[in-house]
Amino acid sequence: GDSVTQMEGPVTLSEEAFLTINCTYTATGYPSLFWYVQYPGEGLQLLLKATKADDKGSNKGFEATYRKETTSFHLEKGSVQVSDSAVYFCALNTNAGKSTFGDGTTLTVKP
């Protein structure tokens, strides 16, 4: 079946550090890939997405590139801020409409 594997957390960084959260997936067909973010006490919200191979999703300084050859969709940000502290979920959707989420990675950014 489909699966998403995320880098285990928690991840703790200093402000302005470089962030990478690894995500790899297994799926039949050609899924779309997503990163969602969950701030404390809130629901998930879409951060960025990519719908086909080699697409790059970007938003709020975050980027991720859909790599079909390595079945990966790693999240990166060049300079994190305290306000980026949250839980990040990698997810995929198949054409059948089924969604699969990773376990989430907790990021804490310290001033």
Added chain:
Amino acid sequence: DSGVTQTPKHLITATGQRVTLRCSPRSGDLSVYWYQQSLDQGLQFLIQYYNGEERAKGNILERFSAQQFPDLHSELNLSSLELGDSALYFCASSVEQVGSYNEQFFGPGTRLTVL
């Protein structure tokens, strides 16, 4: 604000009881998804409805059931509750069924505590 509403926000009940969680999708969205988020199991996809019909099923227990009504709101029914059912339950909605590119818009969640 995602436009997805969930009620109630908090629910405290006892083992063996039955509860109903309600979700109203964003205006125009035909698909509704239900998820369970617990500390030990992360975010688990339960079930998806599209325009009133069940579309995809995930790790949903037999004690749980859901439906989507003609006005597109959805209800998740949890029965014979156990301590382990304590979790955050999220509803999400999206525009379409087909096409894997649709993002989902999540509601704020219902926190269920089973005592």
